Amino acid sequence: MSHEHSADLTEHLGHHDHAHDHDEHEESFVSKYIFSMDHKMISRQFLITAIVMAVIAMTMSIIFRMQLAWPGEKFAFINAVLGDKWGKDGILDPNMYLALVTIHGTIMVFFVLTGGLSGTFANLLIPYQVGARDMASGFLNMLSYWFFFLSSVIMLGSLFIEDGPASGGWTIYPPLSALPEAMPGSKLGMTLWLISMTLFVVSSLLGGINYIVTIINLRTKGMKMTRMPLTMWAMLITAILGVLSFPVLVSCVVLLICDRSLGTSFYLSDIYIGGRPLDNVGGSPILFEHLFWFLGHPEVYIVLLPALGITSEIISTNSRKPIFGYRAMIGSMLAIGFLSFIVWGHHMFLTGMNPFLGSVFVFTTLLIAIPSAVKAFNYITTLWKGNIQYTPAMLFSIGLVSSFVTGGVTGIILADSTLDINVHDTYFVVAHFHIVMGLSAIFGMFAGVYHWFPKMFLRMMNKKLGYLHFWVTFICAYGVFFPMHFLGLAGVPRRYYTNSAFPMFDNLVDINEIVTVFAIIAALGQVIFIFNFFYSIFRGEKSPQNPWNSNTLEWTTPMANIHGNWPGPLPVVHRWAYDYSKPGSPNDFIPQTVPLVEGEQDGGGGH
Amino acid sequence: MKLLILIGLVLLIIAVHQLMRVVELSRQFKKGNEWSVKDSDNSFNGKAMLLFGFAFIAFFFWQANRWNDNLLPAASSLHGVKVDTLWDYNMYIIVTVFVLTNAVLFYFAYKYRGTKETKATFLAHDNRLEMIWTIVPAVVLAFIIIFGLKYWNEITDRSNDPNKITIELYAKQFDWTARYAGFDKTLGSTDYRQIDGGNVVGMDTLDPAGNDDIIVKNEFHIPVNKEIEFKMRSRDVIHSAYMPHFRAQMNCVPGMVTEFKFTPSKTTAEMRKDPYVIQLMKGINEVREKRGEEPVEFDYILLCNKICGASHYNMQMTIIVESEKDYKDWLLTQPRFKKRVVSK
Ligand code: HEM
Ligand SMILES: [Cu+2]
Ligand SMILES: [Cu+2]
Numbered sequence: 001m002s003h004e005h006s007a008d009l010t011e012h013l014g015h016h017d018h019a020h021d022h023d024e025h026e027e028s029f030v031s032k033y034i035f036s037m038d039h040k041m042i043s044r045q046f047l048i049t050a051i052v053m054a055v056i057a058m059t060m061s062i063i064f065r066m067q068l069a070w071p072g073e074k075f076a077f078i079n080a081v082l083g084d085k086w087g088k089d090g091i092l093d094p095n096m097y098l099a100l101v102t103i104h105g106t107i108m109v110f111f112v113l114t115g116g117l118s119g120t121f122a123n124l125l126i127p128y129q130v131g132a133r134d135m136a137s138g139f140l141n142m143l144s145y146w147f148f149f150l151s152s153v154i155m156l157g158s159l160f161i162e163d164g165p166a167s168g169g170w171t172i173y174p175p176l177s178a179l180p181e182a183m184p185g186s187k188l189g190m191t192l193w194l195i196s197m198t199l200f201v202v203s204s205l206l207g208g209i210n211y212i213v214t215i216i217n218l219r220t221k222g223m224k225m226t227r228m229p230l231t232m233w234a235m236l237i238t239a240i241l242g243v244l245s246f247p248v249l250v251s252c253v254v255l256l257i258c259d260r261s262l263g264t265s266f267y268l269s270d271i272y273i274g275g276r277p278l279d280n281v282g283g284s285p286i287l288f289e290h291l292f293w294f295l296g297h298p299e300v301y302i303v304l305l306p307a308l309g310i311t312s313e314i315i316s317t318n319s320r321k322p323i324f325g326y327r328a329m330i331g332s333m334l335a336i337g338f339l340s341f342i343v344w345g346h347h348m349f350l351t352g353m354n355p356f357l358g359s360v361f362v363f364t365t366l367l368i369a370i371p372s373a374v375k376a377f378n379y380i381t382t383l384w385k386g387n388i389q390y391t392p393a394m395l396f397s398i399g400l401v402s403s404f405v406t407g408g409v410t411g412i413i414l415a416d417s418t419l420d421i422n423v424h425d426t427y428f429v430v431a432h433f434h435i436v437m438g439l440s441a442i443f444g445m446f447a448g449v450y451h452w453f454p455k456m457f458l459r460m461m462n463k464k465l466g467y468l469h470f471w472v473t474f475i476c477a478y479g480v481f482f483p484m485h486f487l488g489l490a491g492v493p494r495r496y497y498t499n500s501a502f503p504m505f506d507n508l509v510d511i512n513e514i515v516t517v518f519a520i521i522a523a524l525g526q527v528i529f530i531f532n533f534f535y536s537i538f539r540g541e542k543s544p545q546n547p548w549n550s551n552t553l554e555w556t557t558p559m560a561n562i563h564g565n566w567p568g569p570l571p572v573v574h575r576w577a578y579d580y581s582k583p584g585s586p587n588d589f590i591p592q593t594v595p596l597v598e599g600e601q602d603g604g605g606g607h
Numbered sequence: 608m609k610l611l612i613l614i615g616l617v618l619l620i621i622a623v624h625q626l627m628r629v630v631e632l633s634r635q636f637k638k639g640n641e642w643s644v645k646d647s648d649n650s651f652n653g654k655a656m657l658l659f660g661f662a663f664i665a666f667f668f669w670q671a672n673r674w675n676d677n678l679l680p681a682a683s684s685l686h687g688v689k690v691d692t693l694w695d696y697n698m699y700i701i702v703t704v705f706v707l708t709n710a711v712l713f714y715f716a717y718k719y720r721g722t723k724e725t726k727a728t729f730l731a732h733d734n735r736l737e738m739i740w741t742i743v744p745a746v747v748l749a750f751i752i753i754f755g756l757k758y759w760n761e762i763t764d765r766s767n768d769p770n771k772i773t774i775e776l777y778a779k780q781f782d783w784t785a786r787y788a789g790f791d792k793t794l795g796s797t798d799y800r801q802i803d804g805g806n807v808v809g810m811d812t813l814d815p816a817g818n819d820d821i822i823v824k825n826e827f828h829i830p831v832n833k834e835i836e837f838k839m840r841s842r843d844v845i846h847s848a849y850m851p852h853f854r855a856q857m858n859c860v861p862g863m864v865t866e867f868k869f870t871p872s873k874t875t876a877e878m879r880k881d882p883y884v885i886q887l888m889k890g891i892n893e894v895r896e897k898r899g900e901e902p903v904e905f906d907y908i909l910l911c912n913k914i915c916g917a918s919h920y921n922m923q924m925t926i927i928v929e930s931e932k933d934y935k936d937w938l939l940t941q942p943r944f945k946k947r948v949v950s951k
Contacts, residue, residue: 094917169914175861176844176915182780183916269862270799272809273780273843277800285845285860319719320727328737350847351858352839352865355763359756366748373744374737380712381736385728387721389644390652398656398716402663405708409701412748416755418762419694422679422854425847425912460642467652478663486674491851493912496920503903507677507890531623539631541640581727588726604731 035146037138040561042145043123044456047449049152050116051530056156057107060100062523067092069509069516071498086164094497098167099185101495103159105170106193110200111155113303113441115148118204118242121306121448122211122235124456128554129229131220131571133564136213140206147203151196158192166193169495171296174267174288178259181274191260194253201246201253208246211239220553222573226603227592229552229577230323233330234309237337238302244341245298252291259283286351293344300437301340305333307444308375308404311397313577314451315379317550318394319386320588322578322604325378332371339368349417350424358417365415369408376405387581387588391548392466393451399474400443406478407436410485425495428488434481446473449533454547458559459540465532472525479518483511549589551577556593575602646722653720660713664706677890679851680883683907683928684869686762687854693758697751771834771868774827776909777808778839778846778859781918783909784808785827789819789943794838802842809842810944818945821938826925827909829871830934836868849912850926852878858913871928878928879905 036042063078074090081087086096123141127134135141158165167185168177172193180187215236219228258264265280267288272278316323323329345353345361379401388394410432413419423429446469453461492505499505499512546555553573557565571593579590584600596602633641682691719727775786775794784807788794795810795817802809810817829835839848841859848867849856857867878884884905892902911922929937 094920098914098917098919173845173913179844182844271843271861272799272802277802281862284862286863320721322729322731324730325732325737328732350856352860352863355759358763359759362755362759363752366752369748370741370744374741376708377740378737380708380715381730381733383712383715383719385730386715386719387725387727388649388653388716388719389721390649391644395652398712401712402709405712406705409705412701412751413694413697416693416697416751416759418690418755418758419697421762421856422690422851424856425849460640463642463644463648467648471655474659478666482666483670483674486670486678489678490674491679491849491910493849493910495914497917498920501921502908502923503891503895504908506894507887509894511674511677531626535627539627541642547642578731581729583729604729 035142037134037142038561038563039123039127039135039138039141040456042141043120045145046116046119046123046148047456049149050112050120051533053107053111053116053152053156055526055530057104057112058523058526060104060107062519063092064097064100064104065516065519067097067497068499069512071500092497095167095184096164097497098169098183098495099164099189102167102169102172102185103155103165106166106197107155108438109170109299109303110197111148111152113437113445114242114299115152115200115203117303117306117441117445117448118211118235118238119145119148119207120445121231121310121452122207122239124452125231125554126211126214126235127218127565128455128557129232129552129577130215130218130223131553131573132214132218133566133570135210136218137210140210144203144206144210147199147206151199151203154192154196154199158189158196161188161192163187163189165189171292172256173292174256174259174285175271175273178256178267179271179273179278180260191257194257194260198250198253201250204242204246208239208242211235212243215239220570220573223592224573226327227573227576229309230312230326230329230333231306231309231552233333234305234312237333238305238309241298241302241305241337241340245295245302248291249295252288252295255291256288286348286353289348289351290344293347294341296347297344298337298340300433301336303437303441304444305336307400307441307448308333310444310448310451311379311400313552314391314393314397314447315382315401316578316580317451317548317589318389318391318397319382320389320580321382321386322580323378324381324384325374326576326578326604328374329378332374335371336368339364339371343368346415346417346420349420355417362415362417366412369412369415372404372408376401376408389548390467391450392461392463392470393447395467395470395474396443396447396450399470399477400440400447403435403439403443403477406482407432407434407440411436422491423488425493426488427484427492427494430494431481431484431488434484435478439477439481446470446529451548452554453533453536453540454543454559455554455557457537457540458543458561459536460543460547461536461540462532465528469525469528469532472528473522476518476522476525480515480522483515487511546591549587551579551589551591553592556591576604578604644721649720649722653717656713656720657717660710660717663709663713667706676883676886680878680881680887682852682854683873683878684853684855684871686758686869687852688872689758689761690854693754696754700747700751765866768834771836772830773836773838774829775808775838775840776848776859777842778848778911778915778922779807779842780844780916781911781922782824783848783911783922783924785823785924787821787823787938787941789821791816791819795820795944797840799842808840818943820944821941822944823941824924826927828927828929828934828937830931831871831874831928833931834868834870837866839865839867844915845913846911846915846922847913849910850907851910852907856912874928874930875905875907875926876929878907 076090078087078092079090086093163184166189176182177186177190255266259266265283267285268280268283312323343365346365349358450466545559556571573592574595575592577592581588682688777784793816796814797809798811799809839857839859841861846859853869855867855869857865888905907926909924909926
């Protein structure tokens with residue numbers, strides 16, 4: 001690709017000024033847009049990949065929701081998407097149902113809300129907000145994206161193979177996932193799932209190490225840890241959780257691969273399947289569950305914390321007030337991070353685990369509710385006596401606070417082993433985790449996109465479409481997931497292909513229909529976002545340097561994606577990030593680069 | 608069909624194009640930026656937040672009211688009553704928190720919607736407030752934990768009731784088998800290598816204790832007011848024995864024997880006369896009638912609640928709770944393992 005051409009594209013993306021002439025000369029199209037080592041480009045790559053993945057996972061959810069609402073009905077749509085093998089006559093095949101649920105869950109949790117959310121915003125914001133020229137290692141960062149990309153391609157590729165993709169649920173418990181005789185999805189599909197996830201973990205670790213090192217070592221002058229925006233704290237704690245827990249997933253996966261291919265018996269014992277007894281003895285599927293959830297639980301906070309960090313920043317900025325209880329926010333994130341490593345057993349109360357051990361996990365799990373409550377109340381207090389500016393990002397942030405509370409309280413039920421007996425693995429759980437983790441993190445992600453779009457693409461997204469998108473999404477989101485609680489209370493197990501195979505759930509058809517109708521509207525509502533996003537990249541209004549009157553460092557960089565972020569020397573930080581509406585100041589915001597005046601106290605003290 | 612999709616796509620493209628035109632045209636007529644937030648935007652969204660808050664809480668109560676008749680009936684086991692009580696108390700707490708917190712959130716979102724004139728109050732922290740909302744949740748949680756664990760200990764207590772009945776629930780893709788000890792009151796030992804068509808649960812044929820064991824499919828019976836101890840096993844993958852009406856669930860893990868015990872407190876016949884259950888079945892039969900299906904009567908059920916393969920959704924077995932006498936009579940009519948092997 002010639003230099004002219006790349007300049008052309010640069011023009012397209014909206015860099016007009018030529019202040020950024022260093023380095024740029026040697027760049028080819030490939031090094032700028034594909035194998036880029038620049039944190040801003042890598043962040044955009046993550047975001048766009050995640051959007052593609054999210055659309056796919058969402059479409060899957062529509063397909064299986066249609067089956068649940070109208071079982072046995074023939075849909076040309078299903079046949080058109082899945083073909084005759086898996087959607088014969090427009091009816092979803094039961095194996096494909098499980099496959100779609102599995103890949104939907106996997107994509108949403110790992111590819112959209114781990115890779116996509118952290119990958120996008122950690123990459124975009126860390127160098128900007130700590131005042132660094134780029135990530136500690138641009139090369140590792142680039143590798144991180146390309147591992148992510150490769151793993152996405154393999155995961156999607158597994159959709160097209162003969163026996164279909166992995167279908168044992170996103171938790172892939174063996175022996176179901178270990179034995180090809182158990183289900184078609186445990187053949188090649190499972191192998192691809194395992195390879196894809198291993199690459200994913202590599203990507204995550206490369207990214208995570210980079211994030212940690214950058215935050216610890218590359219903070220600019222004056223950027224003390226206690227002056228960092230909460231987004232940075234969130235990214236730091238998230239990265240630490242990832243680095244400590246993902247390797248355990250790899251061990252877990254490697255042992256499963258051995259059981260699948262090398263005839264070992266880590267997870268297998270006393271099994272008779274496919275008309276013959278297997279030789280494996282001495283292993284235990286419970287070992288897998290322990291290893292899996294040792295990652296799995298921290299994983300939900302890996303998903304959630306960046307979203308909480310993002311909204312802390314957005315809520316403060318748009319309330320025009322300091323975030324309430326900055327130190328308590330950091331403290332609660334640290335507490336959540338620590339506790340998240342000692343609660344995994346709450347997924348296993350009913351595995352035959354020693355009941356006393358269960359009690360310990362009940363205790364540790366319920367402890368997490370305390371820092372979580374502190375965070376929720378602090379958000380609400382931040383709104384109190386604020387001067388709330390309703391950008392689309394702010395709407396989504398408030399949506400997050402609501403879903404975090406609404407989904408969080410049912411966690412208290414599930415953490416109580418006695419109560420978990422009857423709702424474990426039912427739709428009550430599906431409702432709980434979608435609201436607390438799915439909605440909160442997706443809302444956080446949307447909030448982040450609307451808020452930092454100008455930094456990523458130098459243009460503004462359309463506000464009115466943003467409003468429309470928010471209201472459709474918010475209303476439908478509760479319409480989809482709230483009724484699911486009641487399915488759970490009626491005893492409907494999750495991962496059921498239909499609720500009509502026996503009479504017990506026949507009276508619940510209307511709930512299933514309501515859920516599906518809301519899901520379809522919600523999905524159509526996302527078209528508004530997709531349109532707004534891609535349209536604004538090319539045709540949105542030009543963004544000024546600091547559109548939201550924000551204090552953090554990223555808004556002191558010029559509106560051009562230049563290498564090194566700041567054309568001159570790095571900025572020097574003099575204060576925390578939350579001096580909004582500070583008494584005695586003429587503006588309602590004081591950027592971090594503004595020195596303290598005589599007698600003024602930093603960190604929200606008086607002056 | 609293909610044509611329809613094509614036409615749909617074309618229409619979509621045209622629609623998008625028009626939308627873009629509208630957006631761009633409207634931009635030309637406006638002074639200033641489209642994206643900057645005006646007081647009118649704040650006002651609109653603030654009010655919408657308040658409205659949403661009301662609607663959301665109303666939606667919650669509407670659902671709770673409308674689907675109240677569709678949920679599981681009150682527990683049919685002794686410990687289940689405790690589970691339900693604990694459930695109710697926890698529910699009171701979380702519903703209160705849920706309603707209040709959301710109400711305050713959406714009220715603030717409305718009340719403090721911004722204008723050009725107002726200035727926010729600079730409030731960075733307040734130790735007293737923060738103490739309150741650390742300590743109050745901590746105290747509430749302490750209660751939740753204490754009561755939860757008290758019941759958990761009682762439910763999982765392994766002390767032996769000498770009169771208990773032991774039943775094995777055996778899971779495989781995709782059905783259940785129940786096994787009762789025979790006259791010797793001992794379940795025979797098992798060996799998975801001996802599984803075959805006539806020996807579905809893998810009885811060890813060398814163990815005489817198993818000769819009089821009773822093995823049943825499709826339906827199993829238990830006596831009311833007797834402690835039943837279930838031993839769960841699985842042949843192939845993990846399943847989970849879920850008996851929602853009794854508030855009972857335990858995974859069935861290959862290579863392991865897991866346990867759960869409960870005392871059923873209402874017979875199937877009693878349940879069929881229970882007003883709530885009558886109401887519930889009416890709802891079910893109305894839907895069935897519309898679909899042209901036969902009406903059904905209430906039955907307890909054992910479901911599989913751990914993903915186990917294609918027919919996971921239909922892996923179930925009927926449970927009949929009856930008087931001890933009926934139970935014994937029923938048991939006597941069931942074939943014993945030894946006979947079955949001999950007759951093979
Ligand atoms: C478009 C909106 C969505 C809809 C309609 C939807 C619907 C569903 C439903 C109905 C199930 C359960 C199916 C079953 O158990 O039979 C499910 C599973 C799941 N979903 Fe979603 N979902 C949506 C978005 C999300 C998001 C944003 C996340 C991110 C956390 C997510 C994560 C999961 C996970 C982890 C599972 C479990 C998969 C499994 O059982 O292995 N979903 N989804
Ligand atoms: Cu967990
Ligand atoms: Cu099963």
